[in-house]
Amino acid sequence: MTTTTHTTAADNTATDTTVPAADADDAAERLRRWRLVLGGDGGDGTGCALAGTDAAMDRTLEALYGSGPGDGSGRGGPRGAGLGGSAPRVARWLGDIRTYFPTSVVQVMQRDAIDRLGLSALLLEPEMLEAVEADVHLVGTLLSLNKAMPETTKETARAVVRKVVEDLEKRLTTRTRATLSGALDRSARVSRPRHHDIDWNRTIRANLKNYLPEYRTVVPERLIGYGRASQAVKKEVILCIDQSGSMAASVVYASVFGAVLASMRALTTRLVVFDTSVVDLTDQLTDPVDVLFGTQLGGGTDINRALAYCESRITRPAETVVVLISDLYEGGIRDEMLKRVAAMKASGVQFVTLLALSDEGAPAYDREHAAALAALGAPAFACTPDLFPDVMAAALEKRPLPIPEAAV
Numbered sequence: 001m002t003t004t005t006h007t008t009a010a011d012n013t014a015t016d017t018t019v020p021a022a023d024a025d026d027a028a029e030r031l032r033r034w035r036l037v038l039g040g041d042g043g044d045g046t047g048c049a050l051a052g053t054d055a056a057m058d059r060t061l062e063a064l065y066g067s068g069p070g071d072g073s074g075r076g077g078p079r080g081a082g083l084g085g086s087a088p089r090v091a092r093w094l095g096d097i098r099t100y101f102p103t104s105v106v107q108v109m110q111r112d113a114i115d116r117l118g119l120s121a122l123l124l125e126p127e128m129l130e131a132v133e134a135d136v137h138l139v140g141t142l143l144s145l146n147k148a149m150p151e152t153t154k155e156t157a158r159a160v161v162r163k164v165v166e167d168l169e170k171r172l173t174t175r176t177r178a179t180l181s182g183a184l185d186r187s188a189r190v191s192r193p194r195h196h197d198i199d200w201n202r203t204i205r206a207n208l209k210n211y212l213p214e215y216r217t218v219v220p221e222r223l224i225g226y227g228r229a230s231q232a233v234k235k236e237v238i239l240c241i242d243q244s245g246s247m248a249a250s251v252v253y254a255s256v257f258g259a260v261l262a263s264m265r266a267l268t269t270r271l272v273v274f275d276t277s278v279v280d281l282t283d284q285l286t287d288p289v290d291v292l293f294g295t296q297l298g299g300g301t302d303i304n305r306a307l308a309y310c311e312s313r314i315t316r317p318a319e320t321v322v323v324l325i326s327d328l329y330e331g332g333i334r335d336e337m338l339k340r341v342a343a344m345k346a347s348g349v350q351f352v353t354l355l356a357l358s359d360e361g362a363p364a365y366d367r368e369h370a371a372a373l374a375a376l377g378a379p380a381f382a383c384t385p386d387l388f389p390d391v392m393a394a395a396l397e398k399r400p401l402p403i404p405e406a407a408v
Contacts, residue, residue, distance in 0.1 A: 036061065057100045063093055064113055098133060107135045114141055124149055126156040134160045136168075136358070140248025143292055158289060165288045168256045168385075176260050176389040183393035184234060184266045199224050235319050235396055237261055238270045238310050242303070242326035243295045249358035250325050253385050255291040257357075261392075262286070270313060274306035276331065302332035307340045318348035321395045325354045328369040328380065337369075342376050350395045353380040357388060379403060 028048075035048040036058055050058050093113075097106050110132055114120055123129060123138075124145060132138060142149075142157050149157060202224045210219040239261075241247070241254045251273070261269040262285040270282045273295050284290040303326055314320050322344060330337055345351050353373050355362040362382035370380040381403050383391055390402050 060096045106133045111137050124153050126153050129156045129160050134164045136249050136252050139164050139252050162289050173260050179389035179393050183396045234266050236268045238322045240306050240310050240324045241273045243273045243275055244301050246363050250356050253357045254325055255288040259285050259288045276300040276302045278306050278309045300331045301329055303330045304332035304337035321350040323352045325357050327363050328366040338372055351378045352395050353378050354383045355380050356382040359384055
């Protein structure tokens with residue numbers, strides 16, 4: 001029996017483009033993801049229907065990223081924000097996003113919810129604070145709400161802030177101490193040490209050219225030793241932090257680093273925060289949470305006034321590092337600020353300018369002031385928390401600062 005085969009162009013095309021099962025699965029997964037991104041409006045073009053967990057994920061996304069009023073059901077109608085004003089409903093939504101998304105995504109969605117849907121007021125309620133995923137940005141929001149926070153919420157807020165601070169301390173403390181201890185030891189080395197103060201590893205490396213093969217030994221013409229850094233304070237560090245609203249993450253990180261530096265016996269550390277007024281929080285450095293709740297995010301900026309205060313506290317310029325953390329939008333007297341920086345540097349102070357101390361990079365900042373500081377030998381750049389110990393080590397040793405290439 002003969003079988004007739006139709007060989008039209010359409011048939012050939014269909015035969016040639018047969019999709020393997022694996023490719024079909026990949027295509028379906030791409031459509032599913034696009035469906036979640038686009039939100040399922042009639043014109044999304046995916047033709048993909050969601051069910052089960054995917055439908056629940058879609059509802060949580062719809063509640064936050066919708067473009068207009070909707071019922072939050074995810075089934076037809078305009079896609080729209082649907083968290084409403086009820087704290088229990090928002091708390092359930094916060095629980096849902098933790099169920100369906102990883103922590104990094106949860107933190108982004110929480111920040112977006114605060115910005116897009118005005119949830120700051122709800123963060124004043126204890127049940128809301130207990131539901132959120134704590135991170136640096138949430139701490140910044142809580143600090144900005146500090147003065148408006150009811151007493152019933154403050155203890156919960158402190159617990160949230162303390163959790164973030166403790167996580168940061170675990171991440172940052174060991175490396176900071178190790179890096180700065182090494183820098184302090186190196187800066188304390190002397191050329192005529194007592195026998196028990198000799199740094200033998202560095203002494204041998206410095207005298208390898210004096211190796212005598214016949215005796216299989218090195219003649220140590222030059223001895224390198226440690227100073228007695230542990231017996232007396234050698235270096236002073238002043239952290240001067242702009243507490244304007246845009247610097248929230250920097251304030252959090254700087255407070256944690258301030259506590260770490262204050263715990264090192266070879267350093268004296270002073271922490272100063274400012275807007276148009278100046279507050280010295282040095283006596284609270286044993287607890288970064290107390291430091292943070294002693295700040296008042298927002299308000300104007302008077303860098304010159306803050307630097308005047310810091311300058312008045314310097315007793316040993318050649319052994320002092322001043323770290324200004326600010327976006328440099330000066331509301332005070334610009335020329336006086338620059339003269340003050342120039343005077344500190346001329347006296348021997350190591351002056352470091354950080355536009356931000358955070359993982360987000362440099363915020364908007366005053367480029368004219370940054371250029372003027374660079375001309376004075378105090379280049380301004382953004383610094384990640386992981387780079388900060390290296391920046392401080394270089395400043396303590398009076399070496400060139402490790403400025404990231406992207407900031408140059």
